[in-house]
Amino acid sequence: MSIAEPLQDSCAGATRSDCRHGRATNGCEDCKVRLFSVCAALEPSELEELDRISQAKQVPARTTLFEQSALAGSVFNVTDGVVRLYKSLPDGRRQIVGFALPGDFLGLALQDRYGVTAEAVNEVAVCRFVRSAFLAYVDGKPHLLRRLHEFAGHELSLAQDQMLLLGRRSAEEKIAAFLLNMQTRYARIGSVSVTVPLPMSRQDIADYLGLTIETVSRTLTRLAREKVVLIVPDGVRLLDLERLKLSGAS
Amino acid sequence: MSIAEPLQDSCAGATRSDCRHGRATNGCEDCKVRLFSVCAALEPSELEELDRISQAKQVPARTTLFEQSALAGSVFNVTDGVVRLYKSLPDGRRQIVGFALPGDFLGLALQDRYGVTAEAVNEVAVCRFVRSAFLAYVDGKPHLLRRLHEFAGHELSLAQDQMLLLGRRSAEEKIAAFLLNMQTRYARIGSVSVTVPLPMSRQDIADYLGLTIETVSRTLTRLAREKVVLIVPDGVRLLDLERLKLSGAS
DNA sequence: CGGCGGCATTGATGCAGATCAATGCTGCGC
DNA sequence: GCGCAGCATTGATCTGCATCAATGCCGCCG
Secondary structure (H helix, E strand, O other): OEOOOOOOOOOOOOOHHHOOOOOOOOOHHHOOOHHHOHHHHOOHHHHHHHHHHEEEEEEOOOOEEEOOOOEOOEEEEEEEOOEEEEEEOOOOOEEEEEEEOOOOEEOOOOOOEOOOEEEEOOOEEEEEEEHHHHHHHHOOOHHHHHHHHHHHHHHHHHHHHHHHHHHHOOHHHHHHHHHHHHHHHHHHOOOOOOEEEOOOOHHHHHHHHOOOHHHHHHHHHHHHHOOOEEEEOOEEEEOOHHHHHHHHOO | OEOOOOOOOOOOOOOHHHOOOOOOOOOHHHOOOHHHOHHHHOOHHHHHHHHHHEEEEEEOOOOEEEOOOOEOOEEEEEEEOOEEEEEEOOOOOEEEEEEEOOOOEEOOOOOOEOOOEEEEOOOEEEEEEEHHHHHHHHOOOHHHHHHHHHHHHHHHHHHHHHHHHHHHOOHHHHHHHHHHHHHHHHHHOOOOOOEEEOOOOHHHHHHHHOOOHHHHHHHHHHHHHOOOEEEEOOEEEEOOHHHHHHHHOO
């Protein structure tokens, strides 16, 4: 199931500004991820205008938001939950290129086709924009374009870090870097804790790090045995940050 | 040696518009990579203005254009030659995240620090811009910013392809994809041929593909033995494109 | 509450590619 | 034209992670 094209949505016939069911708040103005997201570049009046073309959606786990190489009909702002972004080979091998957290923007490149597939890992809330409407909105707002560009530059930088990780680091280093990275990202969006939520499966982690599920499991078990981490349901508690940084530091 | 900061250049004291020695042509207007580069988005009058803040430079092989995490004083347009872009780990392991060819822009993200190190593989010609001047130039030219953003989106997409390659493909698949990819890129900039120039060393190729020099060598030798490619000095001739695509197709 | 399905862990074995080690090739300075 | 330095090739061996194969765990549904 895809929510991107066509608009399989109960409010498809209503005017866009009515599409607020599912939104956690009353609009962009008090959106809880606004200050972390591309929208932080916008003035109150611009936010109002954005409200008019935005549509809040809540989707259950495993929902496909869009698929690799499909026409990019929508772009999204993630407001809650985790989204996996991946590329696949014809034979089924998969590489997850990133996990999108609240505040992340999907479709940053503004290209006419999606470069990756996006699936909800757990229950996810997004702010959806029809791409053409969003493009029109961006047009004439160079500060927003600048902000989108900044985000794209940041994504590119993350992608390059991930290349270094995939090409040159050992399994333990990959796991350590992943855990530290997720912790940092959660901290940035206001969730500072030594317990890192990992709503995704071991298979997802393996496909993100270029490993197998068995190697992920074994490596985590070993780190747990060495009291570097504590494995908890749907997450990991980081016990020995120094030791992790020794392996995972960039 | 770095040419980025400070300006180690014989014309450092001259006005910028005089800095044309080393430029292959008379200016942006008849720059041979203009139509492939970000500059294709510019009007003649804008090109003239760009001329005034640009500085053509020719640098020998192995020159460092800029270094990872240094302050980004300049941005560059590559007009000739090949540039390797890489990230390093403290212990010396290296991952090349890309090879920049003529028409490619370095510093696309416009961030205040470089995310990678850039080194000339062979003799390289670049068009250099002081970053602050370039930012000022971009400011008020949303169509150029749009173009830069498009380029960044394309780079991001390439980076994600490379992640899939690094994380999930075998040595032979990596080599095949690399060769086909380089051929396509050379074709796009006007050099259509089954002989792919490879000015970079085996070590560079290995560090790009997440392999060792020995594996690169062995894999190429095997492909040559099977008459899929013919190894020539500083390049490879692709003999059996179908067979290569079987391994390397995305 | 019991059985089933999906995921994770753990163990045994295999192998692609790394590592270690010569040897060969080529271009350049003298 | 000789010798050297740097790169590439080739061969022998090793190993980290994949693969194959149970087994365990837990939530869910009847």
